[in-house]
Amino acid sequence: MAETNGKTPLSNESYLSQAGTTSVKKLLVVRDLNFSINDKQILGDICFDAAKGEFIGVIGPNGAGKTTLLKCIDGIYKSTGNIEIGGADLVGMSSREIAGRVAMLHQDTTVTFPFTVLDIVLTGRYHLLGRFKAERPADYEAARRYMEYTDTLGLEGRLINTLSGGERQRVLFAKALAQETDLILLDEPSASMDIAYEEQTFRYSAELCRNGKTVIAAVHDLKTAVRFCSRLILMKDGRIIADGAPEMVVTRQNLLKAYGVNALVYKNRISGQVDFHIPGQAENRRDKLVHVIGGGGSASGVIRQLFEGGYSITAGVFAHGDSDLGCTDVFGIPTLVCQPFSEIDDETFQKNIEMIRAADFTILCDMPFGQQNIKNLKAAANAGKLIIIEDGKPENRDFTGGKALLEYNALKGNAVVIESARLHEVLP
């Protein structure tokens, strides 16, 4: 929610900021945490620290123990080992003391009983209220401040069971914030949740962390985790198998180890973040080798389509820095590269011809032609089978004053010409 970004940062008037900045380094210390149910080990030897301002995403496949870990930190499950929050041991703390240090947004946000939204948010103040005391003005103020923050102030008098899933989640998030803790645990609602609200808690959390809170979130969607979290903890079978910055954790090996998928991990050029692609099932591996000639982004879509179709691929020649190179990187495709802003050198040209000859067929993408890459057209003439993708008029893509166009038209006589959208129709 973009409009919340301008709102007042949440005051951080809890014990830790009062205690000074010495303890800021480690807000949460978890050591040798083990947890079993009926002799079945759910969590094993969990060790990690969380510093102030960190937004930690706990990722891993279903059953990895993400939710269990959060519940141990929240004191709901009694684990063995050591959990320290703000320098104090969790063992021996009453629920009330824990509630003053850790708040948790649970996964299941359904409330079937008709309490008003305000009353629900006020339950976050429980740990601050005496048994014989009514809510103080300060409690109402806090409740309304966090309702405003999560954009639920207008729902104050509504009954919680009449709200939509997204509204309810925001209300319960306001409730967790009303506890005014430094550490917030977030158990991400499962994917069945309203898609429009899937990210809202992450946006709020990221902002909270910038304001000095620490959020640990169990995240199911890896891409969301990468996008919002400053650090990721990857779990598998109750153990941490990787912990660190997103690009350190989301690697091909780790994803294979945790999820058993062969993902393609790369740096997204637009977001600058680590990204990954899990190719469609290429179980129908074909015994066909394709060579792709492209550039300027024209080859990327074609390569992905071929990759998912189970073809073996070679590509080239691209100039250094060409956006299509990002794609061939990701898919691990043998690619010919030449110096930018200069003609393709003879050696590379020869290699290109070899690749084209070795391929079962060659695809010439809908690419611009200049003096630098005109040799690609010459090389294409060596193709046994040539497919030319033509989405726009080649005249508009010729920057050689007609020279390339001549070559291109000559190639067309011997090739299948098709729009990119219909490429699958002509692939052997």
Place this chain on the structure above:
Amino acid sequence: MKSGKNIPESTVYKKMRIVLPAMVAVLLVLIVTAVAVGPVYIPFGQSVRIILSNMGLLNDPSLPRDQNAIIYLVRLPRALTACLAGGALASCGAAMQGMFRNPMADPGILGVSSGAGLGAVTAITLGFAARSIYMLPLFASVGALMAVTLIYLLSLRKGKISSLTLILSGIAVSTFIGAVTQLVLMNSNNYEVRSYVFWAMGSLNGMMWSHVRLIAAPVVILILVLAFFARDLNLLLLGEEEAQSVGLEPSRSRKLLLLVTSLTVAAAISVCGPIGFVGLIVPHILRLITGPDHRILIPASALGGAIFLTGCDILARLPANGEISVGIITSLLGAPFFLYLLIKSRREGELF
């Protein structure tokens, strides 16, 4: 926002200020009615004057002494016992339904009634009941507490109570204790059986000031305690882990609440028998009016239970050829009404 004056508070408090005084007014009217009607009708104004003079608030020597005796020695203690017992049963029913998140939870299910029954039978057959009016209540209370403790221990798993196990073992233990009670009764004489059946049907007949004195303090104090646990009950209703996250110790709260409610109910039914349906339907009706928030539901149930039982007792005394046990009236009225609610709100979750 400097002062709290202009901060709108939770609507629960506003509701409380409307609903509770209205219920108190209804209850007062019913008490006066209960005191006025009967084989000897005493006009309402006269009844009020007699009550006030007995409270020392009115000095009117012209009041007839026989009417005074009927009201002060017979009807008023009976009406007050009805209030106390009804309030105890209904508020505890509300609390039990909340703490176990189970709409069927009521004092009867948790073994309080059956335990009290065995205690009562013991007191009667061993002859203690005949010696002092305190003996039957005492035995009934002890029986109730023993039954609840047994059920509680049976449903304890690693320091936690499972709601389902609690209710299931409650039913099992209740049935078992009921069988033992029948066994004892089979070997009792006619008089003993009659006095047990009379107690077990639930009756307010013969309630005296000594009965009121016996249960007034525990019932009033324990209902107040329950009211102070209203916020805990709300949290338990929202879910165990949810409650723990905001700072409640669910199993400890349950233990405490179970003890408080058992004691309250034991006190109430020890004098007037296990009166059915009050603890079950009164909270359900009030939940429809007040919503699920225990801050209002507990006091409203206490008042509602008092109103319901006092009203039922008036009906029980109406037949000219001798009164009916109030327990019969509550069940006759309560069961159909409960079914009506059930059918009307068949959709899941609406009733509770």
